[in-house]
Amino acid sequence: MDAITDYETSSGMSKATILAARDALLAQKSLTFSVLDESAVPEMGVSPFIRRDDGLYIYTSHLAGHVQALLVQKCASFIITLDEAVTANIWARVRLKCTGAVSEVPRDDPDFSGLCDDFAAAHGNTMQLIRDFTDFHMLRITPQSGVLVLGFAKAFLVKGASFEIVAHLSRG
Amino acid sequence: MDAITDYETSSGMSKATILAARDALLAQKSLTFSVLDESAVPEMGVSPFIRRDDGLYIYTSHLAGHVQALLVQKCASFIITLDEAVTANIWARVRLKCTGAVSEVPRDDPDFSGLCDDFAAAHGNTMQLIRDFTDFHMLRITPQSGVLVLGFAKAFLVKGASFEIVAHLSRG
Numbered sequence: 001m002d003a004i005t006d007y008e009t010s011s012g013m014s015k016a017t018i019l020a021a022r023d024a025l026l027a028q029k030s031l032t033f034s035v036l037d038e039s040a041v042p043e044m045g046v047s048p049f050i051r052r053d054d055g056l057y058i059y060t061s062h063l064a065g066h067v068q069a070l071l072v073q074k075c076a077s078f079i080i081t082l083d084e085a086v087t088a089n090i091w092a093r094v095r096l097k098c099t100g101a102v103s104e105v106p107r108d109d110p111d112f113s114g115l116c117d118d119f120a121a122a123h124g125n126t127m128q129l130i131r132d133f134t135d136f137h138m139l140r141i142t143p144q145s146g147v148l149v150l151g152f153a154k155a156f157l158v159k160g161a162s163f164e165i166v167a168h169l170s171r172g
Numbered sequence: 173m174d175a176i177t178d179y180e181t182s183s184g185m186s187k188a189t190i191l192a193a194r195d196a197l198l199a200q201k202s203l204t205f206s207v208l209d210e211s212a213v214p215e216m217g218v219s220p221f222i223r224r225d226d227g228l229y230i231y232t233s234h235l236a237g238h239v240q241a242l243l244v245q246k247c248a249s250f251i252i253t254l255d256e257a258v259t260a261n262i263w264a265r266v267r268l269k270c271t272g273a274v275s276e277v278p279r280d281d282p283d284f285s286g287l288c289d290d291f292a293a294a295h296g297n298t299m300q301l302i303r304d305f306t307d308f309h310m311l312r313i314t315p316q317s318g319v320l321v322l323g324f325a326k327a328f329l330v331k332g333a334s335f336e337i338v339a340h341l342s343r344g
Contacts, residue, residue, distance in 0.1 A: 029262045032251060034206035034214040041249045041271045042206040042214035048262045077213045079204060083255035090201045090220045091298045099213045126263045 007168035011154055018165055021150050025080045025096045026051055026163065029123060031058070033078040033141075037069040045070075048123045050115070055100065055142040055161045059119055059127070061135045070139060074102050078141060091152075098146025098158065105138040112138055179340035183326055190337055193322050197252045197268040198223055198335065201295060203230070205250040205313075209241040217242075220295045222287070227272065227314040227333045231291055231299070233307045242311060246274050250313060263324075270318025270330065277310040284310055 008015055031049045034042045043066035047058040056078070060067050070076055082094040105112055115138055120127035130136055143163060148156045157167040180187055203221045206214045215238035219230040228250070232239050242248055254266040277284055287310055292299035302308055315335060320328045329339040 029256050029259075030265055032204050032216075032253070034216050034249070036208070036212065036214060040208065040245070041247050042208060044204075044206050044249045044251050044269055046251065046253060046265050046267055073212070075213050077206070077216045079216050079218065081204070081218060083257050084201050085255050085257055087201075089298060090295050091302075093202055093218050095218055097216055123262050126261060130263075 007156060007165060010168040010170065011156070013150070013154060015165070018148070018150065018156060021094065022096065022148055022158070022163055022165070025082065025094065025148070028080050028082070031056065031078045031080045033058075033066070033070070033076045035066060035069040035073050035076040037065065037073075043069045048119070049141075050118050050122050052118075053161065055140050057105075057115055057119075058139050058141065059116070059130070059136055060139065061133065062137060063135050067137065070102050071104065071137065076100060076102055076141065089151075092149065092154075094151075095149050096146060096158070096163070097149070098143045098163075100141040100143045103140050103142070105140055107134075107138075109138075179328060179337060182340040182342065183328070185322070185326060187337070190320070190322065190328060193266065194268065194320055194330070194335055194337070197254065197266065197320070200252050200254070203228065203250045203252045205230075205238075205242070205248045207238060207241040207245050207248040209237065209245075215241045220291070221313075222290050222294050224290075225333065227312050229277075229287055229291075230311050230313065231288070231302070231308055232311065233305065234309060235307050239309065242274050243276065243309065248272060248274055248313065261323075264321065264326075266323075267321050268318060268330070268335070269321070270315045270335070272313040272315045275312050275314070277312055279306075279310075281310075 034044050037043045045066040047060050049056045049058050079097045087093050116131045146158045155169040156165050159166045206216050209215045217238040219232050221228045221230050251269045259265050288303045318330045327341040328337050331338045
């Protein structure tokens with residue numbers, strides 16, 4: 001049995017409960033990202049994603065300005081939220097927020113086709129329509145550090161592509 | 173009867189249908205915002221909101237870095253999405269994205285108390301607990317321009333605090 005870690009004592013939540021809540025977020029279908037562009041406000045986008053051990057992947061078109069910004073900046077913030085309908089108190093909507101490096105998986109990369117297949121399996125037939133559209137890019141988001149919010153005074157620092165729980169944030 | 177506008181002809185959707193979808197988004201409880209800070213990636217936050225004729229309001233604490241950034245930058249991007257559970261195709265999640273100016277309604281402003289009451293009515297008793305917390309700020313987001321996405325090739329340019337539909341964007 002694992003030792004009780006500091007974040008369990010501090011938050012009053014068990015590691016198993018925290019990890020289950022984190023993984024429920026990572027089982028959502030889409031994320032919202034935010035990226036710098038040349039204006040005073042960031043660009044935002046919403047995109048379906050899949051998860052692999054090395055990060056999250058999105059497949060999206062450079063016809064959107066926010067995707068052009070991702071390709072240029074190579075870093076972004078992203079957030080995954082549980083639906084409002086399953087949110088007990090809207091003031092503490094369950095969410096996972098993270099920064100990440102963005103890199104493209106080129107179409108001639110050996111992984112490209114398998115990633116497309118994984119998108120089709122996760123998100124339906126639309127992928128078969130768009131996989132050959134060359135304005136679309138397969139982008140890997142390599143998570144760096146972030147925050148998992150599970151409730152009032154239940155915020156946790158997360159790290160890396162495994163979203164390892166590293167600390168309880170007493171101020172949320 | 174109103175004349176058929178260009179965006180109706182171009183999109184194949186009636187004005188009434190588009191406005192109903194827009195207003196369903198504005199009846200959601202929370203928004204996600206994004207704001208510049210001093211790093212290479214934007215800050216993001218999730219917050220309950222209420223709507224008034226002059227814009228959207230959030231009530232949130234400066235203990236969060238992204239709220240400090242809102243107070244400094246005085247502009248942000250925000251996005252409201254329908255839940256995944258009611259999303260027919262995740263590749264076209266229904267959403268409203270907009271830029272906005274951010275201004276604070278001070279605690280001694282005649283509107284402050286009524287805004288708090290509106291938050292309590294919309295979002296429950298938590299507001300009564302936090303309305304006297306002085307780390308919280310009542311922020312007005314004055315919408316400028318944005319995009320309403322209702323499906324594939326069903327994206328519309330919106331403008332101002334009334335989120336008036338001004339054009340169909342043929343590239344989404």
